[in-house]
Amino acid sequence: MATDTPNLSGPFDVIIVGSGAGGGMSAYHLTKSGLKVLMLEAGRHYDPATETPMFNTNAEAPLRGVGTPDKPFGFYDATVDGGWQVPNEPYTVAEGSEPFTWWRPRMLGGRTNHWGRIALRFGPLDFKPKSRDGLGHDWPITYDDLAPWYDKTEKLIGVSGAYPAQNLLNTPDSPAGCLMEAAPPRAFEIFYGRAFKAMGIPVIPMHGAVVTGAMEGRNTCLFATPCGRGCAIGANFQSTTVLLPPAMATGNLTIRTNALVYQVDLDKAGKAKGVSFVDRKTGEHHSVTAKAVVLAAGSGETARILLNSKSAAFPDGLCNTHGMVGRYLMDSVGLSVAGQFPAMEGLPPTNDDGQGTQHTYVPWWGYEKQKELGFPRGYHIEIGGGRHMPSMGMAGLLPDDETSVGDELRGKLRNRFGSIIGFDGRGEMIPNDDCYCELDPSVKDKWGVPVLRFHWKWGESETKQAAHMVQTFLAVIDKLGGKPEPGVETDGRKAISKGGEMIHEIGTARMGHDDTDSVVNQFGQSWAVPNLFVMDGAVMVSSPDKNPTLSILALAWRSADNLVTLSKQGAL
DSSP: OOBSSOOOOOOOSEEEEOOSHHHHHHHHHHHHTTOOEEEEOSSBOOOHHHHOOTTOOGGGSGGGGOOOSSSTTOTTOSOOSEESOBTTBOOEEOTTOOOBOOOEEOBTTGGGGTSOOBOOOOOGGGGOHHHHHSOSOOOSSOHHHHHHHHHHHHHHHTOEEEOSOOOBTTBOOOOTTSSEEOOOOOHHHHHHHHHHHHTTOOOEEOOBSBOSSOBTTBOOOOSOSOGGGOOTTOOBOOIIIIIHHHHHHTTOEEEEOSEEEEEEEEOTTSOEEEEEEEETTTOOEEEEEOSEEEEOSOHHHHHHHHHHOOOSSOTTOTTOTTSOTTBSOBOOEEEEEEEEOGGGTTOOOOGGGGOOSOSEEBOOOOGGGHHHHTSSSOEEEEEEOSOOOOOSOOTTSSOTTOOOOHHHHHHHHHHHTTOEEEEEEEEOBOOOTTOEEEEEEEEEOTTSOEEEEEEOOOOHHHHHHHHHHHHHHHHHHHHTTOEEOTTOOOOHHHHSOOBTTTSOOBOSSOBOSSTTSOSBOTTSBBSSSTTEEEOSGGGOSOBOSSOSHHHHHHHHHHHHHHHHHHHHTTOO
16 A cells, blocks of 8 residues: 655645544545645554454463563554654653653554544533633634534544433533444443442443444454454554545555655745655655645654754744744543452453453543532543453462462462453643653754654642542442552552653644644644644644544544645635
């Protein structure tokens, strides 16, 4: 599908930088509208149909598939190149900053090959947070503005979770016909649901980008293997499965892999004329031209490209006249607590335990209790458990003070396997002035391009939220007769995740009402360079407690439709 040496002479209407959610969605619609598109991807080619080890057992893998520094999510994780660290492409964290870690998949399709397939809509309150409690910033759009694209996106990528309307505050129900049938709850999901419901906390079907019914060219999910491995049968959403192949089929898409874009090039009139990139395999530098440029490289990489695109007109970086590029970097608040539950011991294994994506989840229930809770905003809860394919080690199954060997040990492990349930909080971060990225003045990558330097600091709102997560999880574990994992940290300042650790970083080139408080308008169109667009998570104004991928896709579709309109009007 992609190649390292396509014909780059064009002519091209649009250059897209990045091939993940935003890049893939924009390519899909621009090519289907007849525009000639060149896509530049920094990573290697990847084909999930031939490279996905769906049914390999962990016993066949080195270290039984356990995570390593190079493969932190396990040997078979779909991120075939890249991760927390990318060879020859460092980043730095400013002195005095709290920790920040940056996940970069260097592969065609980007993070859509790796993500958890949790596809949640932002709610009406999420677009107007400042109007509600005076904190953060309001979006220049409302939920109703984006809702039609949510509808279309769910139908296109295949999202399951259909269920009678819940009518929960700020947790939108999808209109009829948008969602496929919900995946049935598994034993551990039924089990924990009893506790939450007894506490007055709702448990509802997860909206997951996993098809429970056949779609054209895609097979129904088998619920047998972890989604993080990728999917050879096309049951879960990946840009490489759903968006790029049909875009290629139009004849209007050219893909160049191993193309690390480092700057946007301007013409004498101040418009974008193309981009420059370095071939990561050969080290050769190239420049390509088009009528318009779309940056969809991810929040960090998009900011890096803009900041590195300096000129006499933009001495501090492209679109950065008011210092907004790289500002208001955000990530989800996160932490995990697990428990062992005697009631779940001895259950028979079932095929549907293999799939990693949750079938149910707990949306935030405290919108009307913010004052008594002592922190603004909230979090949802993702729960993992069941009898997944064993990996190296059986941590947590036996107490530290319990010893046994041989058949006795094996019997206890078999009995207790599947009795561990993990509770993961994913909460909203309020943007602050201490969280941003900039070019490091002294560190460059292998090809001489300045790298990003991150600044990070969680606010008190987030650490209090983290403490509440821990107390909630401990209360549920107790109610179900379980025993929490040893050494649970209850101090929110210590329990909270590192910045970037949730792999939900957004912001850095947010949309707004004018160029003094934002980088782009509501359609991702740059204020400073009208034929330059941003179509990834960089445009987001706030970081709701919902995972961002579905919203990135919907926003990119809306922005691509606007770009097509501008093209037809001759405005590019």
